[in-house]
Amino acid sequence: MRDLQPSLNQTQRVRLQSALRQLHSLPSSSSSSPLSSVAVADPIQVNHDDNILKGHGTLDCDGEVVATLCGVVERVNKLVYVRALRARYKPEVGDIIVGRVIEIAPKRWRLEINFSQVAVLMLSSMNLPDGIQRRRTAVDELNMRSIFEENDVICAEVRGFQHDGSLHLQARSQKYGKLERGQLLTVPAYLVKRRKQHFHHLEQYGVDLIIGCNGFIWVGEHVEAGENVGMLVEDQKKTSTAEEESWSFTPLETRKHICRIANAVRLLSALGFTLTVEAIVDTAEASLASNIEINDMLGAEFFVQTAEREVQRRASMVRKKG
Amino acid sequence: MVGLSEGERRFIRGGIAQDLRSDGRRRLQYCPISVQTGVIPQANGSARVRLGATDVIATIKAELGKPSLLQPDKGKVSIHVDCSPTAAPMFEGRGGEELSSELSLALERCLLGGKSGAGAAIDLSSLIVLDGKVCWDLYIDGLVISSDGNLLDTLAAAIKVALSNTGIPKVNIVYDGSPDDQPEVDVSDEEFLQFDTSGVPVVITLTKVGKHYIVDATAEEESQMSSAVSVSVNRNGQICGLIKRGGTGLDPSVILDMISVAKHVSKELISMLDSEIAAAEASDDES
Numbered sequence: 001m002r003d004l005q006p007s008l009n010q011t012q013r014v015r016l017q018s019a020l021r022q023l024h025s026l027p028s029s030s031s032s033s034p035l036s037s038v039a040v041a042d043p044i045q046v047n048h049d050d051n052i053l054k055g056h057g058t059l060d061c062d063g064e065v066v067a068t069l070c071g072v073v074e075r076v077n078k079l080v081y082v083r084a085l086r087a088r089y090k091p092e093v094g095d096i097i098v099g100r101v102i103e104i105a106p107k108r109w110r111l112e113i114n115f116s117q118v119a120v121l122m123l124s125s126m127n128l129p130d131g132i133q134r135r136r137t138a139v140d141e142l143n144m145r146s147i148f149e150e151n152d153v154i155c156a157e158v159r160g161f162q163h164d165g166s167l168h169l170q171a172r173s174q175k176y177g178k179l180e181r182g183q184l185l186t187v188p189a190y191l192v193k194r195r196k197q198h199f200h201h202l203e204q205y206g207v208d209l210i211i212g213c214n215g216f217i218w219v220g221e222h223v224e225a226g227e228n229v230g231m232l233v234e235d236q237k238k239t240s241t242a243e244e245e246s247w248s249f250t251p252l253e254t255r256k257h258i259c260r261i262a263n264a265v266r267l268l269s270a271l272g273f274t275l276t277v278e279a280i281v282d283t284a285e286a287s288l289a290s291n292i293e294i295n296d297m298l299g300a301e302f303f304v305q306t307a308e309r310e311v312q313r314r315a316s317m318v319r320k321k322g
Numbered sequence: 323m324v325g326l327s328e329g330e331r332r333f334i335r336g337g338i339a340q341d342l343r344s345d346g347r348r349r350l351q352y353c354p355i356s357v358q359t360g361v362i363p364q365a366n367g368s369a370r371v372r373l374g375a376t377d378v379i380a381t382i383k384a385e386l387g388k389p390s391l392l393q394p395d396k397g398k399v400s401i402h403v404d405c406s407p408t409a410a411p412m413f414e415g416r417g418g419e420e421l422s423s424e425l426s427l428a429l430e431r432c433l434l435g436g437k438s439g440a441g442a443a444i445d446l447s448s449l450i451v452l453d454g455k456v457c458w459d460l461y462i463d464g465l466v467i468s469s470d471g472n473l474l475d476t477l478a479a480a481i482k483v484a485l486s487n488t489g490i491p492k493v494n495i496v497y498d499g500s501p502d503d504q505p506e507v508d509v510s511d512e513e514f515l516q517f518d519t520s521g522v523p524v525v526i527t528l529t530k531v532g533k534h535y536i537v538d539a540t541a542e543e544e545s546q547m548s549s550a551v552s553v554s555v556n557r558n559g560q561i562c563g564l565i566k567r568g569g570t571g572l573d574p575s576v577i578l579d580m581i582s583v584a585k586h587v588s589k590e591l592i593s594m595l596d597s598e599i600a601a602a603e604a605s606d607d608e609s
């Protein structure tokens with residue numbers, strides 16, 4: 001995870017600090033019930049008559065239930081636990097994730113997904129290149145490398161957990177599969193919240209944006225769902241000379257948009273703001289509107305301007321609600 | 323270093339061919355540079371330079387020593403680079419030693435000139451206290467904290483800035499006995515000698531990917547390189563050192579072209595570093 005730390009001059013530092021202070025003072029508009037945030041050794045309010053189950057992040061200290069993490073208290077029936085805000089990625093069934101193949105094992109691929117364990121994608125959970133539904137034979141197993149190789153970037157969905165805690169993925173739909181023609185960005189996983197949609201096709205830019213719940217974000221040229229993965233691999237092997245490769249490069253206009261969106265993601269993750277499509281597209285549009293060069297988006301001035309813009313946006317939202 | 327898929331590699335190569343890299347930079351554009359001086363107060367001079375995600379610290383320590391018999395009128399300088407395991411997992415244990423020795427050797431060639439000390443960036447005669455008896459030994463150490471490509475350029479820039487921050491204490495010779503004895507010296511705490519770093523060269527590394535050269539490559543772009551040429555240029559546009567890395571052979575005309583591109587880029591980098599040094603000195607004077 002590369003951290004962006006622009007060198008700010010004195011006025012910019014003052015502006016940034018005041019913007020961050022204002023963001024802290026604005027009331028949180030997302031939740032309906034008040035969030036009870038606790039720090040380490042804060043007591044947690046419990047009704048001592050019920051048999052409360054003390055979950056993760058809590059400790060029974062002299063009859064008092066005390067928090068051992070800094071986070072938010074969650075209550076589910078009789079279970080009370082503390083959910084840390086900056087936790088590692090915690091997968092749930094149905095999460096869309098982006099991962100990188102690190103190993104090919106018998107009948108499965110092992111993927112790195114920014115989790116404590118390696119995720120597994122079974123050969124049977126993957127559509128075959130010819131699209132026919134059939135039993136996987138030994139020949140299919142030998143040809144696994146023609147579908148996904150080592151270091152390939154893949155988009156998949158969490159199918160479930162094994163008894164030892166490792167993750168199983170599936171990539172049966174056409175929208176899942178190998179991702180090419182773009183760049184992969186890594187952000188802290190807690191900045192990505194679960195939403196209804198994680199695949200975004202930004203039409204005005206011609207760019208595909210896939211926000212993986214594990215913090216891997218793919219920004220790339222738009223590819224129609226259903227383009228055959230197997231055929232693409234054969235094409236690559238043929239176009240080995242430089243001239244043939246040059247006409248298969250991404251066109252410059254699309255590349256500019258990809259770079260702008262990627263820089264918007266880097267900027268928002270450096271500021272610690274939640275990554276939503278609206279925020280990313282807003283930042284990219286603001287940079288286009290103020291005619292900033294693409295690489296200047298990572299500079300000090302735009303950094304501070306983005307923080308100030310976020311303050312204004314949240315202030316106007318609070319005003320609308322109140 | 324995480325591996326890259328074939329699709330990502332093509333994207334990077336396409337970006338370099340179209341003059342628009344992954345973070346929007348042009349081919350010959352540097353990342354934003356951030357410079358801090360005096361980060362290690364115990365050293366005579368120190369600097370921390372951040373070039374994009376690459377972060378290095380350079381320190382200069384001066385100790386009194388005896389000059390070598392072959393050059394009794396010159397001080398001694400030695401450069402050593404250490405790649406910290408916090409920079410990359412492969413630097414753990416002895417993994418970073420090969421890279422460290424390669425970087426140290428490259429920097430010595432660029433900054434220390436020939437065997438007699440001619441052409442060195444630092445005037446070695448200014449380090450002498452008493453001919454043949456006492457001289458200053460400068461130990462220049464570089465520490466790589468975060469590695470994202472382009473280590474040589476960043477280390478050379480850090481050494482240049484650290485030299486500008488260095489103060490060598492003035493030495494008064496108290497008693498000069500017989501020619502064989504070591505004289506007694508009094509190292510003053512108050513007065514300091516500063517170096518003039520306008521003559522110190524910078525290193526520009528040009529990485530060749532496909533048919534084009536880029537400056538300030540990230541680690542991903544460096545994984546795609548066919549070869550890289552590091553040119554050390556001083557403010558007069560003279561070449562102080564030249565290193566070629568990478569397995570692919572280069573045509574001599576390509577090397578000449580890369581040298582002229584490096585000369586052109588060096589003007590911008592030298593002026594950027596000089597202004598950062600001046601700004602750091604100004605803020606030091608204020609505080």
